Amino acid sequence: MIEHKCFQLLEKAIQFEAADIHLVPTREGYSIAFKKDAKLHRSGTIPPQVAVRMISFYKFLSSLDISDRRKPQSGSFHKQIQGENYSFRVSTIPSIYLESVVIRLQKHDKIVPLDELCIEPKWADQFRQVVTKQQGLILLTGPTGCGKTTTIYSLTAHCVNELHRHVITLEDPVENNHAHLLQVQVNERSGITYASGLKAILRHSPDIIMIGEIRDRETAKIAVEASLTGHLVLTTVHAKDPIGCFYRMMDFGISLEELRQTIICISSQRLTRDVSGKTSATFEIIQGAMIDRIAGAMASGERISMVHEFKTEMVSNKSANQKLIHDE
Incomplete structure (x- = not known):
């Protein structure tokens, strides 16, 4: 029963x-x-x-x-x-x-295509462009339940199916089985920690490494080290916005200079609901010179002005008939 x-x-x-x-x-x-x-x-x-x-x-x-x-x-x-x-x-x-x-x-194997995932076509184009990089750190951030897992699996599917790159994931636990990925689950009882798992993955000739979530100092350090070894690393971080993502990584013991050298893109997302009840995602994506400007402003203590200067584009890009779910 x-x-x-x-x-x-x-x-x-x-x-x-x-x-x-x-x-x-x-x-x-x-x-x-x-x-x-x-x-x-x-x-x-x-x-x-x-x-x-x-x-x-x-x-x-x-x-x-x-x-x-x-x-x-x-x-x-x-x-x-x-x-x-x-x-x-x-x-x-x-x-x-x-x-x-x-x-x-x-x-299982539920993949949302990038064009369907992004309300604005320019966001899908930005994602496609950034995952062509050979190395660096791509951070996806946003509140719990905003769809970060869906986005990161969509990106890995694009990397495998369209770019023909070898993607290995390191997750704790594996949230969703995908046939296109080689997925490794952290299992400390069996001796597979984030550190030992990453060492094994690096010997397995990956082009891209996906780390499920950065939730502590060890995972943050591993993500940065992997990106410095010549690999493209995709991962998620719980933070309010891209600038908060910088501070979150620094709380985990990563220096501002290490972040400047490794981060190539930060994407902050929110779920929206239109008048019919359909949900989709809006994104704020920063990369390139903007990351350098934010890092420079943070180094000089200009946190407040930077928040205003880089106020999220999500509100301005959002349709009048859409409402941010987490603001309801």
């Missing part, structure tokens, strides 16, 4: 086109919600005794420690549903009541 309920919940979320499933403990039981277009949609409640068993089943599928409910855990599993292959990333965290779980849904 529990197994049936678990898969039934996944099917319901897929039919709803949800990005995440939230199982949140409350005093009365567990609240179920689906996240779609950066909004939570409530989908009922379940008794705590049922929810606990469901969570244990999801953890079992993700190769997590079922007996440990006192520390956060993350993992993933794959399953075919309705004839399509999906990845499910499971993240658990203890709360004052019981364990809370979020499940991220990803359809």
Whole structure:
């Protein structure tokens, strides 16, 4: 029964086109919600005794420690549903009541073409131009749920299918399986850390390295080192805008001079929704001389003036019938 309920919940979320499933403990039981277009949609409640068993089943599928409910855990599993292959990333965290779980849904081999991804054709052209570079660091930034993963997989697909380049990814975990990529998952239990994984990848003759997300000092250092070894590196960073991306990398111990030498492009994106409810992405892309100007201004302490000078183009390029989802 529990197994049936678990898969039934996944099917319901897929039919709803949800990005995440939230199982949140409350005093009365567990609240179920689906996240779609950066909004939570409530989908009922379940008794705590049922929810606990469901969570244990999801953890079992993700190769997590079922007996440990006192520390956060993350993992993933794959399953075919309705004839399509999906990845499910499971993240658990203890709360004052019981364990809370979020499940991220990803359809395998789901690639959005650059022209379809970008509202403005010039953004797609900028992306195509920057990924032709032989080396450097391309950073994608924006709030959680803004579509960074979709964008980075679209870029890697373009690099493989159109530029015929060898792309290897280093992810923790692999969020979505793609046939066009050689994907490596960080697994510290097996001795595959970001550092050891990168060393192995560099011996595998890559043209482009995709690092899933920069979330700590080690990953930031590895991304910079890889770009300095003559490779093109694509990765994501959580920051508000391109300038915030600079400061975020500096918080991770990367010097301003290292950023000046390695960064060739920073793209900040937001989701928008038009009057019909259709979602798409808007981008602010900086590269070339503008990166040097920002780095120079930051070195001289001109942070405030630079923020105003490079105020995002997303608002001016956005149609009057579109609204930024994260501003709703």
